[in-house]
Amino acid sequence: MKHVSILPLYDATLSSIDSSYQLFSRVNDFMKYQGKPPFYTVELVGTQKKTKLNNGLYHIHADKNINEIVKTDVIVIPLLCGDFAKAISKNKKYIDWIKHQYHNNAEIVCLCVGSFFLASTGLLNDKKCAVHWAVKNEFKKMFPGIKITDDTIITDEKGIYTCGGGFSYLNLLLYIFEKHLGREISVLASKMFEIDIERKSQNPFVIFIGQKQHGDEVVLKAQEFIENNPTATFTVDGICDKFSIGRRTFERRFKNNTSNSVVEYIQRVKVEFAKKRLETGRKTVNEIIYETGYNDIDAFRKVFKKFTDLSPLDYRKKFAV
Known part of the structure; x- marks a missing residue:
């Protein structure tokens, strides 16, 4: 059984947190229907009991504090909204815990522009990262040393997974289920939630915005x-x-x-x-x-x-x- 820690980061979107919680939980139901034991233990793990989401539009309650989690297997970093620099600053208390868990073999599943926060931990250095096309230039400016991939919506490198595109995180979660439990469960989740499992690229959706944040x-x-x-x-x-x-x-x-x-x-x-x-x-x-x-x-x-x-x-x- 794998322990999943979904982080209710400051200024994360409620939809990405709830969708992750629901999908991981429903996979346990699929296992039950097949006469198998549950595969995931899913918890919201935060630095405080209550956290503001989406510029204070919502509040969410954590199941546990990060200090109570000695070992986790999967860390889900949700999609952020608003001011990325501010969100990075407000969520700094998670960084040491995330790095410790990663070096203790936890996988990191980063949803869309949650990659701004993940990049701030240093764990994306020398790794590929998929970023939403609309914030690609901003990401490059903040983290020039990280290689952005344009040809796929998902990256998988040394236990860190990223995705580009607002709701492409659903495809990333299917990808994780396939890695953990096989193609059959991933396809079943795709059918039950009506997620297009074959979506592989951002390219059809991209609106070209030339990089102009330079001094030449x-x-x-x-x-x-x-x-x-x-x-x-x-x-x-x-x-x-x-x-x-x-x-x-x-x-x-x-x-x-x-x-x-x-x-x-x-x-x-x-x-x-x-x-x-x-x-x-x-x-x-x-x-x-x-x-x-x-x-x-x-x-x-x-x-x-x-x-x-x-x-x-x-x-x-x-x-x-």
Whole structure:
């Protein structure tokens, strides 16, 4: 049997705490239906008896204080809301306990932007972390040494699990059940809670937001130029000429400041332009592709799928309003 400690962190969301509690508890019910003993003991474990959640909108009561838990097997860090820096400061009393439990072989299951708090413990150093696309730039600024993954919604590294996307933590919990109890229980939980077990990526949901929190004026002007002209046909040399800068220097500075090459940035802007047209317009897919400045339809389709995991037609079917 595994002991699960769900932490009612200051300014966590009630939904992520309750969902975790319900899913771990229901897995015990599934085991019971199969004539097997319960697998999890689930408790809310805090630094005080009552904690404010969601900017004081709710209060939650802990079952036990962290000082009463000598050994736990799974620590669930819930999704945070509001001011991440403030939440990190308010939750500092958990850090030593979490680190001690992790070094005593506890697994850490971190839900979405709970990763801001987990990163503050130092346990994510030299590890991969999945972060919600909307706060990726903020996370990079606060924790520049942590490697963010863009291609999956779940990371699994040395007993630490993270996920990107507001409710993708449900997929992470299914992943944990599969690791602990096998595919059958994970699929059963997926069916009972109607969670799409095959969701693997944030890419279809991402709205591209260029990283602009840097001090390079030339790069910033180039970004704005590209974004303000999504239908134009660009060359890197042409952009360099416009801003009177050598190509090698410009490409290096652009990559360092935006985490994208110049070509990738142009592609992302054009894909975002096409996505909006696919969502709301009535033009054909080919007409929209030509409107982005691409003459090679197949080339754009490949670029579009690279960043969204969907073809333009499938994207329209999924998101058209």
